[in-house]
Amino acid sequence: MSNQLVLKKGLDIPVKGAAAQKVVKTVKPGVVAVKPTDFKGFLPRLLVKEGDRVLAGSPVLADKQKPQILVTSPVSGTVKSIVRGDKRKLLAVLVDADASQEYVDFGTKVPADADQVKELLLKTGLWGALIQRPYGVQADPALRPKAIFISSFSTAPLAADTEFTLGDRFADIQAGVSALAKLTDGGVHFSVNKAVWNSSPFHKVENAIVHSVSGKHPAGNVGVQISHIAPIQKGETVWTMPVLFVAALGHVINTGKLDLTRKVAVTGPVAADPAYVVALPGTPVKEITDVPADARVIGGDVLTGENLGADGTLGFFQDQLTLLHEGTEREWFGWAKPFRPKVHSSSWCYFSWLTPKKKYDMDTNLHGGPRAFVETKCFEDVTPMDIFPIYLIKACLAGDIEKMEKFGIYEVLPEDLALCDYVDPSKNDIQAMIQQGIDLMIKEMA
Amino acid sequence: MAEEKKPGLFEKGGKLYWLHSTIDAFDTFLRVPGTVTAKGAHVRDGIDLKRVMIMVVIALVPAALFGMYNVGLQTSTTYGLDWNFWHMFWYGFLRMLPLFVVSYVVGLAIEFGSSQIRGEEVNEGYLVTGFLIPLIVPVDVPLWMLALAVAFSVIFVKEVFGGTGMNIWNPALVARAFLFFSYPSSMSGSSVWVSKTWVSALKGVDAVSAATPLGIAHDGAFDAATGAVGQYSFMDMFYGFIPGSTGETSVIAILLGAILLVWTGVASWKIMVSSVAGGLLVGWLGQLAGATALPCYYQIVMGGFLFGSVFMATDPVTAAQTETGKWIYGFLIGALAVVVRLWNPGYMEGMMLAILFMNTMAPLIDHCVVTAHINRRAKKVQTV
Numbered sequence: 114m115s116n117q118l119v120l121k122k123g124l125d126i127p128v129k130g131a132a133a134q135k136v137v138k139t140v141k142p143g144v145v146a147v148k149p150t151d152f153k154g155f156l157p158r159l160l161v162k163e164g165d166r167v168l169a170g171s172p173v174l175a176d177k178q179k180p181q182i183l184v185t186s187p188v189s190g191t192v193k194s195i196v197r198g199d200k201r202k203l204l205a206v207l208v209d210a211d212a213s214q215e216y217v218d219f220g221t222k223v224p225a226d227a228d229q230v231k232e233l234l235l236k237t238g239l240w241g242a243l244i245q246r247p248y249g250v251q252a253d254p255a256l257r258p259k260a261i262f263i264s265s266f267s268t269a270p271l272a273a274d275t276e277f278t279l280g281d282r283f284a285d286i287q288a289g290v291s292a293l294a295k296l297t298d299g300g301v302h303f304s305v306n307k308a309v310w311n312s313s314p315f316h317k318v319e320n321a322i323v324h325s326v327s328g329k330h331p332a333g334n335v336g337v338q339i340s341h342i343a344p345i346q347k348g349e350t351v352w353t354m355p356v357l358f359v360a361a362l363g364h365v366i367n368t369g370k371l372d373l374t375r376k377v378a379v380t381g382p383v384a385a386d387p388a389y390v391v392a393l394p395g396t397p398v399k400e401i402t403d404v405p406a407d408a409r410v411i412g413g414d415v416l417t418g419e420n421l422g423a424d425g426t427l428g429f430f431q432d433q434l435t436l437l438h439e440g441t442e443r444e445w446f447g448w449a450k451p452f453r454p455k456v457h458s459s460s461w462c463y464f465s466w467l468t469p470k471k472k473y474d475m476d477t478n479l480h481g482g483p484r485a486f487v488e489t490k491c492f493e494d495v496t497p498m499d500i501f502p503i504y505l506i507k508a509c510l511a512g513d514i515e516k517m518e519k520f521g522i523y524e525v526l527p528e529d530l531a532l533c534d535y536v537d538p539s540k541n542d543i544q545a546m547i548q549q550g551i552d553l554m555i556k557e558m559a
Numbered sequence: 560m561a562e563e564k565k566p567g568l569f570e571k572g573g574k575l576y577w578l579h580s581t582i583d584a585f586d587t588f589l590r591v592p593g594t595v596t597a598k599g600a601h602v603r604d605g606i607d608l609k610r611v612m613i614m615v616v617i618a619l620v621p622a623a624l625f626g627m628y629n630v631g632l633q634t635s636t637t638y639g640l641d642w643n644f645w646h647m648f649w650y651g652f653l654r655m656l657p658l659f660v661v662s663y664v665v666g667l668a669i670e671f672g673s674s675q676i677r678g679e680e681v682n683e684g685y686l687v688t689g690f691l692i693p694l695i696v697p698v699d700v701p702l703w704m705l706a707l708a709v710a711f712s713v714i715f716v717k718e719v720f721g722g723t724g725m726n727i728w729n730p731a732l733v734a735r736a737f738l739f740f741s742y743p744s745s746m747s748g749s750s751v752w753v754s755k756t757w758v759s760a761l762k763g764v765d766a767v768s769a770a771t772p773l774g775i776a777h778d779g780a781f782d783a784a785t786g787a788v789g790q791y792s793f794m795d796m797f798y799g800f801i802p803g804s805t806g807e808t809s810v811i812a813i814l815l816g817a818i819l820l821v822w823t824g825v826a827s828w829k830i831m832v833s834s835v836a837g838g839l840l841v842g843w844l845g846q847l848a849g850a851t852a853l854p855c856y857y858q859i860v861m862g863g864f865l866f867g868s869v870f871m872a873t874d875p876v877t878a879a880q881t882e883t884g885k886w887i888y889g890f891l892i893g894a895l896a897v898v899v900r901l902w903n904p905g906y907m908e909g910m911m912l913a914i915l916f917m918n919t920m921a922p923l924i925d926h927c928v929v930t931a932h933i934n935r936r937a938k939k940v941q942t943v
Contacts, residue, residue, distance in 0.1 A: 128602065270602075344939065409601065416600045437602065439595055447591035448609035456605035461823045462614050463605055477595040481607025482587055482680050485724025487875050488611065490827065490882065499936060503880060504929060519933045527599075534600035538608050539724070542599040 118304070118341050120328030122497040124459050124532050126270040128415055129472040130387045130436070132378035134277045137388040138401075142188045142210035145395035146196075147173050149184060149203055151429035152241045154250035154555075157184070157203045165192045170217030170237060170371035173206050181254060185238030187373040187393045189215040205426070208395075216370040223288075223366055227257070230292045234362065237371045241429065242358035246339065246351045247523040248551050258352040260299030260343055263290065264326075265315045265356045266306040268333035269414035271387075273378035273432045275356055276306075276313040278389070283314040285363030292362060293354065294320045304338050328497060330416075336529040340498045345523045357432055377401060377427065381415075381436035382474045383408045394429045401427065401434060409477055411435040416531035417544070440478025448481070456480065459536055460491070484539040492543075495532035498524065502533055506543055509550025514557055517550050526551070580674040584681035608723075612686045614825045618816035619690055619870065625812040626805035627651030630698050633753045633802050637769045640758070651698075654754050655805060658693035661702050665709045666692075673718040684723025684730075684876075685713070691731035691870065694806025695863065695911075696738060697746065698754040704742055708734040728918045729877045732911055739911070747906070749774055752802040771802045773862040773900070777907040781852045788857070796860040807866040810859075817869040826873035829882065830889035834868035835859055837893025845901040858897050867910035868893065877918040881928040888924050892917045 149157035156177040161167060167186040174184040190210040198204045219237055224230045231254055234240040243252035252258075265286075266275050279286065294301045300322050305315045307327035316323055324342060331337050335353045345351050354362075357375055364372050376389040379402045390401050398410050404423045411418035412431040419428060427434070447453060457465050457473040465471075492502035500521040508516035527544035534543045575582075586592075588609075596603060631647025634640065642650070666689045674681040692709060712734035717726045739746045749770035770778075775789035786793050791801050799809025807813075820826035842855030859865055872878060872892050879888035892913050899909025 126602065409595075411601055415602045418601065420601070435601070441593040441595060443590040443593045445590050447605075448607055449613060453605060458605035460604065460606040460610075462610050462825065465605075475602040477601050478591070478603070479594040479596055480591060480603050480605050481609065482583075482592055482594070484608045484680075484682060485722065487608060487684075487724050490824070493882065499939070501881065501929060501932060519936070521936065531600055535602065536604050536606070538604075538606045538611050540603065540607065542597075544599040 116322065116324040116342075117307070118324055118326045118328075118332075118338065120326070120332045120337065120341075120497040122494055123268075123329030123332055124495045124536065125268070125329045126415065126475075126532075126535060127457055127472045128270045128380075128382065128435075128475050130381040130384050131271050131472075132273070132380050133386075133388045134274065135388050136376060136391055137386060139391040140393070140396050140400050142190075142214075142393055142396065143400065144193055144397070145186075145188050145190075145208050145210055145393055146205040146397075146426040147184060147186055147208060147395055148205045148426070148428065149174050150205075151394075152184065152251055153244075155182070155184070155241065159195065159203065159206070161192045161206065163192050163194055166190075167192060167208060168215050168217045170219065172238065173208075174203075176251075179254065181235050182240050182251065183235060183238050184241060185217075185371060187371070187395060205395075216372075218369045219365050219371065221367065221369045224292055224295065227295045230295050233292070233365065237362075237365050239358055239362050239365070239371070242354050242361075244353045246336070246345055246353065246526070248555050249526040250555070252352050253350075256350055258297050258299070258350045259345075260351055261293050261297050261301045262304075262335045262339050262342075262351060262353045263293075263301060263321075263356055263359055264304045264333055264335040264338060264353075265313075266304075266309070266326075266333045267414075268306075268328075268330035269416060270330070271378065271380035271433065271435060272333075272414055273376065273389070276309050276315075278376040278378075278432065279356060279360055280313055282360045282364070283317070285360040285367060286315070286356065287318055287320075288363030288366045289359035289361070290318055290363075291320045292366060293359065296352070299343070302338070302342055304333075304335075306333065331529055331532060332497065334529050336524065336526050337497055340500075340521075340524045344499075347518060347523060349523075355430060373429075375432045377431070378433045379436070380433060381411075382476070383438050384434075384436045392427060394427050394431070396427050398423060398425050398427065398434065402436070404436065407439050409437045409439055411437065415475070416535065417528045438474075438476040440476030442478075459495075460538070479540055481538070481540050483541060486539055486541065488538050491536045491538070492530075492533045495536055496530060498529065500524065502530060502543075505550075506530075506533075506541075506546050509546050509553075512550075512553050514554065517554060522550055522554060577675070580677075580679060580681055581671050584671065584674070587680070609683045609686075611825055612683045614819065614823050615687045615870070616690050618819040618825075619687075619694065619806065621812040621815040622806040622809060622866065622870075623655075623690070623694060625799055625809045626694060626807075627655050629799055629801075629808055630654055630754050630805060632800060633769065634755065634758055637753045637802075638755070638758050650754075650757075651805075654698050654757070655693055657702055658696070658698070658700070658705060659690070661705050662692045662709055663689040665706045666713050669710060669713045669718065670722075673714075673722070677722075679722070682723040684717070688713075688717075688731045688734075691806075692734050695731065695735050695804050695866070697751040698805060699751065699756050700738065700745055704738055704745060708737040708741075711737050724876055726876055727922075728915055729871055729874050732871055732915055732918075735911055736915060752804065769802050771862065772796055773803075773907050776851070776853055776857070776861065777900075779852075783852055786854075788853075788861070793857070793860070796857070804863065806870075807863040810865055813865045813869050820869065820873065826869070826875070827878065827885050827889075829885040830873045830878055830892075831868050833886045833889030834872055834893035835865075837890040837895075838864055838868075838897045839893075841894045841897040841901070845897065850901040858900065862900075862908045863910040864893075864896060867896070867914055871910075871914050872917070877921065879921045879924045879928075881925050881932075884921070884924040884928045887928075888917055888921055891920070
């Protein structure tokens with residue numbers, strides 16, 4: 114454990130409904146959706162039409178600006194329909210899966226240099242899983258990043274336990290890491306949760322700089338780790354890849370097949386049986402789990418997840434579903450009651466501190482109305498980075514590029530400040546504000 | 560086609576929609592809004608500004624209750640009346656009640672009106688301001704003066720800047736400063752701090768002079784042998800059995816409030832600690848330099864020092880925003896307040912102006928802290 118990172122600030126949100134470590138179901142693919150909206154900065158061009166045959170790994174969409182970036186089908190089958198939204202925006206390509214799956218053969222040759230790794234990533238559609246910082250957009254194939262960061266665990270509320278979901282796929286992860294290491298001169302930084310350092314195989318990974326990380330959420334966020342290990346400065350780029358896709362890349366190298374199957378953690382207070390379900394991205398939520406009436410289905414965790422809707426489909430990046438009750442009930446004198454045992458607060462203005470182990474039946478209620486910023490310290494307490502969150506947020510709101518740069522816009526994505534959303538007594542949407550700043554940076558710096 | 564739902568009376572499109580800010584305010588006062596998260600984190604903390612503000616009000620309650628008792632006690636002592644505890648408390652309560660009513664009615668009316676004009680939700684900041692103002696003015700202040708001060712402060716210090724969260728100066732202190740400069744005869748001197756209005760009317764006695772310990776000490780009546788300032792011993796000042804504005808006299812009651820504020824994290828302990836440290840340091844230097852015979856810790860228990868440090872300086876909106884800045888801001892408040900007390904020939908209390916001055920300076924302090932932070936970040940990036 115040479116490289117240790119111990120983070121003191123942060124907050125673990127005690128939501129009820131953690132997934133039990135068992136697989137309760139394997140979803141047989143039916144109609145699977147390929148969603149271009151999963152990839153930030155991706156402008157889709159259709160490569161297939163209705164009725165076309167595709168294999169698992171066949172390209173379905175290409176980027177309009179960088180046509181070498183592809184989105185591939187996770188299943189073999191027939192293109193059933195193409196779903197468009199307002200202004201004919203392409204929302205999804207629905208593929209009707211075959212009974213038995215056929216895969217595109219990408220070959221099992223270990224890529225020898227950066228160009229071959231890039232080619233493999235682009236061909237398989239796994240390029241989409243490479244995220245480029247600053248700004249959290251799709252990686253640019255023309256660049257050579259300063260370093261590549263992989264966080265092997267997530268500290269987000271109820272997140273899938275990677276030791277359970279990927280612990281048996283270490284050979285794939287190792288092959289993926291070795292391949293990615295060819296893309297950068299700065300090396301692959303691979304962070305491992307200190308709590309499972311000995312029990313999980315992840316710390317044995319080679320061709321990488323391994324870091325042991327401990328702390329509350331957002332310690333598992335790759336952005337927080339980057340800002341401590343090698344902060345991004347102006348003009349630099351860093352790539353990150355979720356460990357799930359590192360394993361998928363390794364699987365392609367080891368077997369020649371693209372397999373995006375994953376163990377999805379079905380979690381949350383209203384999930385009937387919180388446990389793992391094996392499914393592909395694009396699988397309808399209702400095939401993965403029963404959705405109670407008037408529940409919000411979130412693809413991902415409660416802080417950063419996407420509201421999928423009961424008829425939605427699992428996103429490309431998502432390995433977790435969180436089911437929450439829509440909190441539209443109104444509580445009499447909620448704010449004035451001395452005790453509110455059902456409501457969690459990280460603030461000591463309530464009595465949640467008396468029951469640190471308790472898990473709460475959280476719902477989506479805002480617990481207040483939007484106000485001007487008043488409290489100042491609560492953001493810093495949940496942001497384990499060398500930034501002043503409130504000043505960065507205000508710079509984003511003001512659209513002041515120079516200030517945003519100085520306050521660290523290059524180091525953050527909205528997910529890194531997601532806890533600010535949670536703790537803010539003024540009920541501001543901090544993540545949206547940060548995204549607004551990032552969008553402005555992309556527009557102005559392009 | 561589905562039948563269109565008719566908008567409710569106060570909903571958008573309804574007849575009385577223009578009243579929605581007011582209706583919303585009462586509605587959300589009674590029940591937590593049923594709003595659900597639309598973007599960002601899907602779950603939110605139970606805390607909201609109403610809870611934060613009510614915590615400050617609760618923290619003020621010990622000081623207010625003790626203050627009411629002390630109003631009666633001072634009147635009873637000064638005029639030689641034979642009152643028991645309940646007489647004293649009841650008298651203080653009745654004297655204070657109109658002040659609270661006027662403060663809240665005038666302040667909230669303006670607050671509601673301006674929220675209405677802006678079409679925003681009514682902010683709960685005035686819950687605290689309205690409670691603070693009666694505690695820092697003389698009990699006998701004419702109600703019309705109080706109303707005028709409240710109106711001035713809420714309009715020109717808060718609403719013109721955009722309401723709670725946007726103001727530069729602490730509105731409660733500005734209300735006091737307004738009275739202080741506009742009606743000095745009702746606000747300073749040795750006869751305003753003991754309530755006599757009703758007593759002199761009933762018993763036909765003339766107003767009796769009853770200076771605060773701060774005033775007595777200012778005139779040099781400190782007995783180094785007994786440690787007493789005039790007729791008041793140190794412990795009198797510590798417990799709060801002295802003339803002064805209602806909330807400020809009892810160190811114990813203020814400390815109870817301070818414990819709640821620090822415990823809940825609503826107010827910054829850094830500001831409180833550094834302010835007291837600043838006061839002690841300057842008090843000590845003043846004693847060394849011969850400006851006063853008082854030991855430095857007397858500065859903390861006399862006058863409005865502690866009340867200001869705990870409840871006024873820590874106002875999160877007008878204080879420094881950065882953690883380092885809070886240390887500097889608090890220290891300078893304490894130091895300046897005692898500088899004014901010791902080296903100013905006319906006016907014996909410096910806390911109000913020290914806080915208002917540092918409210919003005921807080922953005923500058925933050926600017927320096929933030930610039931240092933930026934420079935340090937730039938250096939760190941270069942060395943990596």
